Amino acid sequence: MTTDIQNAVLLSTFQNGKRKIRIILHQGSIVWDNVKPPSEQNTLPIENIISVQNGYLRSTHPSEERQIDPNAFTIHYAERGKRAKWLYKSLKLRHSDPFQIVTWVKTLQNHLKCFKKRPKHLLLFVNPFGGKRNAMQIYEKYGKDLFNIAGIEVTLNVSQRKDQIKDFLINHSLDMFDAIACVGGDGTVSEIFNGLVLRECKLKNVDPDDINEILPKPRIPVGIIPGGSTDTIAYCIHGTTDPTTAVLQIIFGDSVGLDLVSVYDEHSLLRLYASVLSYGYLGDVAYHSDQYRWMGPHRYDYSGFKKLVMNKGYQGEIAIHSESTKVEEILCRENCSRCESSKKACDVDFKWHTVSGKFFMVSGANISCACSRSPKGIYLKHIQRVVGKVCKTGLFI
Numbered sequence: 001m002t003t004d005i006q007n008a009v010l011l012s013t014f015q016n017g018k019r020k021i022r023i024i025l026h027q028g029s030i031v032w033d034n035v036k037p038p039s040e041q042n043t044l045p046i047e048n049i050i051s052v053q054n055g056y057l058r059s060t061h062p063s064e065e066r067q068i069d070p071n072a073f074t075i076h077y078a079e080r081g082k083r084a085k086w087l088y089k090s091l092k093l094r095h096s097d098p099f100q101i102v103t104w105v106k107t108l109q110n111h112l113k114c115f116k117k118r119p120k121h122l123l124l125f126v127n128p129f130g131g132k133r134n135a136m137q138i139y140e141k142y143g144k145d146l147f148n149i150a151g152i153e154v155t156l157n158v159s160q161r162k163d164q165i166k167d168f169l170i171n172h173s174l175d176m177f178d179a180i181a182c183v184g185g186d187g188t189v190s191e192i193f194n195g196l197v198l199r200e201c202k203l204k205n206v207d208p209d210d211i212n213e214i215l216p217k218p219r220i221p222v223g224i225i226p227g228g229s230t231d232t233i234a235y236c237i238h239g240t241t242d243p244t245t246a247v248l249q250i251i252f253g254d255s256v257g258l259d260l261v262s263v264y265d266e267h268s269l270l271r272l273y274a275s276v277l278s279y280g281y282l283g284d285v286a287y288h289s290d291q292y293r294w295m296g297p298h299r300y301d302y303s304g305f306k307k308l309v310m311n312k313g314y315q316g317e318i319a320i321h322s323e324s325t326k327v328e329e330i331l332c333r334e335n336c337s338r339c340e341s342s343k344k345a346c347d348v349d350f351k352w353h354t355v356s357g358k359f360f361m362v363s364g365a366n367i368s369c370a371c372s373r374s375p376k377g378i379y380l381k382h383i384q385r386v387v388g389k390v391c392k393t394g395l396f397i
């Protein structure tokens, strides 16, 4: 059945506005071009189609029920734009023969049914407190209509207090949802995955406070629509903080894995994080900037400058479990041979090494922590240039 759908070939000529276009469906793509020169050929992979909808006749009165136009249909799709952004586009097509319309709509809709990862019921959390406090407006402007076009049923949950999203996820049934998403920043995303992991612990009778337990992985996919100040997790995943791009990725059910790090004190699990844990400069900026929330995202510039000027270094001692004796000089990047060899840990002789002294900051980053302010992420050379030789920088990516 699926192969029959995938092998379908269609060729027709449609009216698109004032121009006539020839359009062909073949081998998982549709290609269209003007019948008359100049040629403007477009290729659209079927997986980039959001939905295919019948056209509607113009109603003469708002109380009238909308009637399907048998001679028109619309293809809603996504197209890759500049700088990692995705754009929403649509193609309106008309034909004098209603049979042509029915054939194209049915065939394309059957194709779309094969994409099983696309969500149908989405639980969407909105944090009205983070960033510029405009998360609801972001949803209304960039999310609502696109989810509607995609035929996704959205259940909105606007958070009323800190940790409400986390508590909701721990305590409520999620059976009716096939995906979760949020409009918010890194703190909101953190509430979601902390809530999901603790929920799994509760369901599987795992004690999250036992450091020797392996924490269970939540299976439900999580979408992130940037609506915070830094939005580093969204930026690292999508390469941009553009909300439309995020909404389109959620619609298509595209996913990547995200590692989480658990942080414990002597007694219990403190929290899980996906971006960065920091002691020293960055930790202080994150902590103190919260009292300047009224400044919006500029609070980080203000606090960052203040803390940089006041910085005299932070005393500390770090123990690192590593095979190398030169732990202070190591810089890991993508495709790092050292990380590759450490995956085969049995061949490597790991020992504890300690580094102590005054640090500018000590950070444990799980992702590059790139954001629009710092597109290269946490970058060691950049930090060294800022602090000169005053203090050490501990950074482990």
Ligand SMILES: Nc1ncnc2c1ncn2[C@@H]1O[C@H](COP(=O)(O)OP(=O)(O)OP(=O)(O)O)[C@@H](O)[C@H]1O
Pocket (backbone or CB within 6 Å): 127, 128, 129, 130, 131, 132, 159, 160, 161, 162, 163, 184, 185, 186, 187, 188, 189, 191, 227, 228, 229, 230, 231, 232
């Ligand atoms: N209704 C609410 N009132 C107060 N705080 C809330 C509310 N809802 C969520 N929060 C908390 O707001 C905090 C900040 O939100 P968020 O992280 O989304 O924005 P941000 O700090 O501006 O962005 P970023 O973390 O990307 O810099 C989160 O830690 C979350 O727990």
